[in-house]
Amino acid sequence: MHHRFVAGIDLGTTNCALAWSDARREGEPGIHVQDIPQVVNPGEPARLPLLPSFLFIPGEMDFPSGSTALPWDPAPQQIVGELARRRGAENPSRLVASAKSWLSYGAAARTEAILPWGAPPEIPHLSPVEASSAYLDHLRAAFDHDVAAGDAQAGLAEQDILLTVPASFDEAARELTLQAAHAAGLRDVTLLEEPQAAFYAWLDAAGAEWRRQVRVGDLVLVCDVGGGTTDFSLIAVAEQDGDLVLERVAVGEHILLGGDNMDLALARRLQGRLEADGHRVDTFQLQGLWHQSRLAKEALLTDPSTRERPVTLLGRGSRLIGGAISTLLTIDDVSEVLLDGFFPGVGSGEMPARARRLGLQELGLPYAADAAVTRHLARFLSRQAAGGTGVTAPIRRGASGMACPTHVLFNGGVMKAPALRARLVDVLSGWLKGEGFEPVRELASADLDHAVARGAAYYGRARGGRGIRIRSGAPRSYYVGIESAMPAVPGMPAPLKALCVVPFGMEEGTSAAIAGLEFGLVVGEPAEFRFLSSTVRKSDPPGALIEDWGDEIEELDPLEVTLALDGGEDSTIPVTLESRVTEIGTLELWCVARGGTPRWKLELNIRQ
Amino acid sequence: MIPYGRRLKFAFRTFFSILDFSRIPDDVAEAMVKKEEAAAPEEPVAAPSGPDPADRALQVLALFQREGRLVDFLMEDLAAYSDAQIGAAVRDVHAGCRRALERYLSLEPVIDDEEGRPVTVERGTDPARVKVVGNVAGTPPFTGVLRHRGWDATRVELPPLADAGRSILAPAEVEVA
Numbered sequence: 001m002h003h004r005f006v007a008g009i010d011l012g013t014t015n016c017a018l019a020w021s022d023a024r025r026e027g028e029p030g031i032h033v034q035d036i037p038q039v040v041n042p043g044e045p046a047r048l049p050l051l052p053s054f055l056f057i058p059g060e061m062d063f064p065s066g067s068t069a070l071p072w073d074p075a076p077q078q079i080v081g082e083l084a085r086r087r088g089a090e091n092p093s094r095l096v097a098s099a100k101s102w103l104s105y106g107a108a109a110r111t112e113a114i115l116p117w118g119a120p121p122e123i124p125h126l127s128p129v130e131a132s133s134a135y136l137d138h139l140r141a142a143f144d145h146d147v148a149a150g151d152a153q154a155g156l157a158e159q160d161i162l163l164t165v166p167a168s169f170d171e172a173a174r175e176l177t178l179q180a181a182h183a184a185g186l187r188d189v190t191l192l193e194e195p196q197a198a199f200y201a202w203l204d205a206a207g208a209e210w211r212r213q214v215r216v217g218d219l220v221l222v223c224d225v226g227g228g229t230t231d232f233s234l235i236a237v238a239e240q241d242g243d244l245v246l247e248r249v250a251v252g253e254h255i256l257l258g259g260d261n262m263d264l265a266l267a268r269r270l271q272g273r274l275e276a277d278g279h280r281v282d283t284f285q286l287q288g289l290w291h292q293s294r295l296a297k298e299a300l301l302t303d304p305s306t307r308e309r310p311v312t313l314l315g316r317g318s319r320l321i322g323g324a325i326s327t328l329l330t331i332d333d334v335s336e337v338l339l340d341g342f343f344p345g346v347g348s349g350e351m352p353a354r355a356r357r358l359g360l361q362e363l364g365l366p367y368a369a370d371a372a373v374t375r376h377l378a379r380f381l382s383r384q385a386a387g388g389t390g391v392t393a394p395i396r397r398g399a400s401g402m403a404c405p406t407h408v409l410f411n412g413g414v415m416k417a418p419a420l421r422a423r424l425v426d427v428l429s430g431w432l433k434g435e436g437f438e439p440v441r442e443l444a445s446a447d448l449d450h451a452v453a454r455g456a457a458y459y460g461r462a463r464g465g466r467g468i469r470i471r472s473g474a475p476r477s478y479y480v481g482i483e484s485a486m487p488a489v490p491g492m493p494a495p496l497k498a499l500c501v502v503p504f505g506m507e508e509g510t511s512a513a514i515a516g517l518e519f520g521l522v523v524g525e526p527a528e529f530r531f532l533s534s535t536v537r538k539s540d541p542p543g544a545l546i547e548d549w550g551d552e553i554e555e556l557d558p559l560e561v562t563l564a565l566d567g568g569e570d571s572t573i574p575v576t577l578e579s580r581v582t583e584i585g586t587l588e589l590w591c592v593a594r595g596g597t598p599r600w601k602l603e604l605n606i607r608q
Numbered sequence: 609m610i611p612y613g614r615r616l617k618f619a620f621r622t623f624f625s626i627l628d629f630s631r632i633p634d635d636v637a638e639a640m641v642k643k644e645e646a647a648a649p650e651e652p653v654a655a656p657s658g659p660d661p662a663d664r665a666l667q668v669l670a671l672f673q674r675e676g677r678l679v680d681f682l683m684e685d686l687a688a689y690s691d692a693q694i695g696a697a698v699r700d701v702h703a704g705c706r707r708a709l710e711r712y713l714s715l716e717p718v719i720d721d722e723e724g725r726p727v728t729v730e731r732g733t734d735p736a737r738v739k740v741v742g743n744v745a746g747t748p749p750f751t752g753v754l755r756h757r758g759w760d761a762t763r764v765e766l767p768p769l770a771d772a773g774r775s776i777l778a779p780a781e782v783e784v785a
Contacts, residue, residue, distance in 0.1 A: 064772070320680040320681050
């Protein structure tokens, strides 16, 4: 495997980033963040440090002809990046946004052409996988144009790619992300969890100093609040053979709550204020208000001495001043809406409201019912952080059983605001004090926009032996559903038992045979297995049969297999199951006949 | 091209017409000239219009309109509004135009010094760069007080000109439900 470049790709909900390292450089090759060419305004291409994850499907009246040309494509069929984001604000029915959030939403038909969500049928639609593939394809073309510069061997398709996914992504979402990468021409792709990537970025920045900043027994909470999602992970510092080792010991659920929700909440408050003053704010102006309140919020959060900022919506026609309406965003608004609304000081025992409802109806995604990030954090530390046999490093706990981190590392665009970081540190330290521990220490994170891409590139190099690796393994435990052999009662679903096939923390590159349970499958006929997972149960070994799990195990898309055997049609073959965690970060489940051969791979049936 | 047969006829008629009447027949003259004129106008239309300086000026205005709505502001009648109304709106116009200015141009002061401080204008200074006001008798060098630092555009990076519609500073906007 002689790749010249190692590339880290952050495929984010709101922005994508690309970082790379050249293995052929003499000495210590640095990690470069790549500026990405994209069209910013019609007729105006530019290089920006991020690629907004937006795709616009142009109609006849959207752009003058030839004004969307890219250096590698004079007439793209779809627009990706900054121009898509800007034009999408003016013409939302043709905009595909938040494709990544759709990838993780199991109830949606993720491989079907469902985006733009709610758009009229005459607009060509794409699937979330196709949209994600379009972003990766743009990054590939940008790399090939700027870095490889015509050298086919140096093209991104030939390199070692680390593609990041939220730690909370289930197997189906990871599989779909890989599909999107393959469709964009990227072959050697390994998936890496984003909180781990953020930690690797910190390791890279800290250099050799890192061993002085953390010690054996320390527990680092990685708190990643981005544009669309909130993702928590815990990384423990342990010791092996006299050296410090890192192990990822807990992963949170996928929470659809992020900066976009916060900005919209502020915009709604200002809208209320304007309407109370007698002005009407239509949907177009709400967009403008959203953008303006974000800018005002950033100004208020970065400079604590400013008490208020004016927010003005200019008149839409030529009557700029005559039609203008304005209001003020005060520091109290930011305090109440953001700090108290999204980061309230809560007790460590408070749990978030569980019911998942379709929050923003027009968007269709299951936004978190409870907007309090701190409550989700409390739940994470109490529940997902429950230890188990899959975890070797010790997790520091308080008397109540809650995991008590010693350090916190922030990631994601939302955490750029010092006031929000300070609030989380305060709340966490309050909980730690209640458990009898010292306040939490914040690890310095730099360049929050690119940390994940940089960290992914660093990990790519670390795999080649040039750096330290975080031990992880399967981020959840996975089960296959067995229907119990009770008499069927009409109208009632047969009770289900869950057979553990992948224990939490199962190491990459290992397999586990589930002995003791055989299934008789008919050759030639498709067989379906119900597939479930848990982010909470950590101690179930392979082969354990679980009944009555409450809400600890949730069902995913089913697994499907069709046994193909020459000359064996319609005969029944007894098979056992075998699971494997691959080096690229995916799972494989196999049906194995007695004696070890033949074997058939089960595929996730993601098509609805 | 006029067909051969007709050219033959024209040639003979012209020969005898000049010989006998000292003139070229009108219809022949017209036919020859019209063909030439018809050929000529095609050229300027076919070749792409080169960069006209006026186009760049319009482009800069269009950029300020798109980013800061400067043209809307300049075209509005301010007499009807109070200072507070104008002020609230102008902050946005300023922010947008400033962004555009910084993106497409770099401005540096001509004299990089604090206004109000004494400066010397040397002999040979270009009057386009330094304007001297007050009691300006005699020849440089002059000692005086800096009143305005001046602005010099040290970088101009405009996007490529569009092929068509260069006179459009802002498109009309139609909202479709």
